[in-house]
Amino acid sequence: MARRSDHAPDELKRLASDAGRAIASEEGLRGLTVRRVAERIGYAPGTLYNLFANLDDLIVQINGSTLDALGVVLAEAAKADPEDRPRKLVEAYFDFVESRPRLWSMLFEHRLPEGEDLPDWYRPKLAALLALVAEALGPLMQDQTFEARQAIIVTMWAGLHGISTLAVSSKLTLVAETDPRQLGHLLVQRMLGR
Amino acid sequence: MARRSDHAPDELKRLASDAGRAIASEEGLRGLTVRRVAERIGYAPGTLYNLFANLDDLIVQINGSTLDALGVVLAEAAKADPEDRPRKLVEAYFDFVESRPRLWSMLFEHRLPEGEDLPDWYRPKLAALLALVAEALGPLMQDQTFEARQAIIVTMWAGLHGISTLAVSSKLTLVAETDPRQLGHLLVQRMLGR
DNA sequence: CGCTTTTATTGAACGATGTTCAATTGAATA
DNA sequence: TATTCAATTGAACATCGTTCAATAAAAGCG
Known part of the structure; x- marks a missing residue:
């Protein structure tokens, strides 16, 4: 699959950091993983590396x-x-x-x-x-x-x-x-x- | 292998935490892993779990x-x-x-x-x-x-x-x-x- | 409309992590 | 010497961050 464009690039980046913030505020740094953020926004882990350099x-x-x-x-x-x-x-x-x-x-x-x-x-x-x-x-x-x-x-x-x-x-x-x-x-x- | 007794139990525990301290003071928390401590003292990773509950x-x-x-x-x-x-x-x-x-x-x-x-x-x-x-x-x-x-x-x-x-x-x-x-x-x- | 180009997205793969535990083997005991 | 005991192993498991060739959907074009 590719170019789903369910979300604009900036929108997607916001979505991801919002999801990350939610996870972090619930479970702290220890619970904040790439895979869980990806799962939370319904994308594959690799996608996050188009938005951020790394975790x-x-x-x-x-x-x-x-x-x-x-x-x-x-x-x-x-x-x-x-x-x-x-x-x-x-x-x-x-x-x-x-x-x-x-x-x-x-x-x-x-x-x-x-x-x-x-x-x-x-x-x-x-x-x-x-x-x-x-x-x-x-x-x-x-x-x-x-x-x-x-x-x-x-x-x-x-x-x-x-x-x-x-x-x-x-x-x-x-x-x-x-x-x-x-x-x-x-x-x-x-x-x-x- | 078992019961090597190269070191007494307390001695071994000291050896391990010394190794851990050495690694941590060189590379910080991020570099301090179970496997590296084990390697440094010449024991298997599992052995550390006889000495400490966990990392x-x-x-x-x-x-x-x-x-x-x-x-x-x-x-x-x-x-x-x-x-x-x-x-x-x-x-x-x-x-x-x-x-x-x-x-x-x-x-x-x-x-x-x-x-x-x-x-x-x-x-x-x-x-x-x-x-x-x-x-x-x-x-x-x-x-x-x-x-x-x-x-x-x-x-x-x-x-x-x-x-x-x-x-x-x-x-x-x-x-x-x-x-x-x-x-x-x-x-x-x-x-x-x- | 069909064809090509572009690119966002995937997901398998890699190496490394913490942790567990059945198997092993050396020492201690009888 | 035979038996018991327990210290040690290392393979196995689930998970981690990260990479990247493959892919499929959108965009551009004739």
Whole structure:
């Protein structure tokens, strides 16, 4: 069989990454296989290699769209009054992680093979997220130099990521039950010097 | 063939996890396969299943020993004068990550299958590391309640983890080149309120 | 409309993976 | 020496990512 054209090429690519995202959000990275995506959209495994370079490529695409979704959520939170933004942003971040734990995990669980780099469009997407947060919190860091602000934002960002990662893999609960959100708020407060 | 007894059972188990660690530190989680570990120690693949429940078990064992090694390094740094400990601990942490990037990555890159939990001995090992840091930095947090100290330490811990993770997977370098160590120091300073 | 060209799609094939388990064989025991 | 025991094997199974010659359907053309 050939040239079925049940779907336009772009449409088919979307269909495939949607199917991949569905599988990943249900079963995580471990359950995401080429054959299962193909089966889900009713095509042969080989077809996916016309749409994506390989499975890693498909995963990176899905991760990219996860970053986009996170951006939407954070942008919404950034509309709050400047003094409220730290709390709102942290809440939005953890809401996002909790609503899509497996997709969010895949963002960091997946590693490209040694020597391969993320595609060119990925890093700007990440930088845009950071810029969004930096702009939202700018009014609260007016006494800081540009470099200092940059460092604060990146540290906050990485810190929230660390808290969420350990929470999701349940490597955070030790003796006492520690709420990830509270740690997030604590982190942001201290990083903003309040 | 059977009962070769070239090695005592415990000895063989050590041999296998050493081989696994060697492979992982050279090629990361992706290169760590049952067959390659078996080949490296001169046994058949099936033999590994007498020593470990499965590949996940072997990985968790290696991760456990990585935590131990990190503990040794941090304990050494904690011997410094109380005021120097924040800097020394951060330096020790990043030294460790940079000296074993792939082993350290495996600590967080690896996820057990859905529903499976880390073994009972793993969580205490993690808690001991946190306790070490908490004790070392206790003198610098005397104005804090026990709960507050706990939260500060865990947040620092998760934050360092986040910074290192993003740095190792090169998702930290955005516009300007940001040194992970400096971010680590910044984080710890602010979390300790200095 | 028929013929040719193009190309999207297939699915068998390859090598590699984790895991199982009956068979084997060396050591320990009697 | 004969028997029991258990450590070790390696073939087998299902699955994986990936490739690619074959194919069939659409598009182009006379």
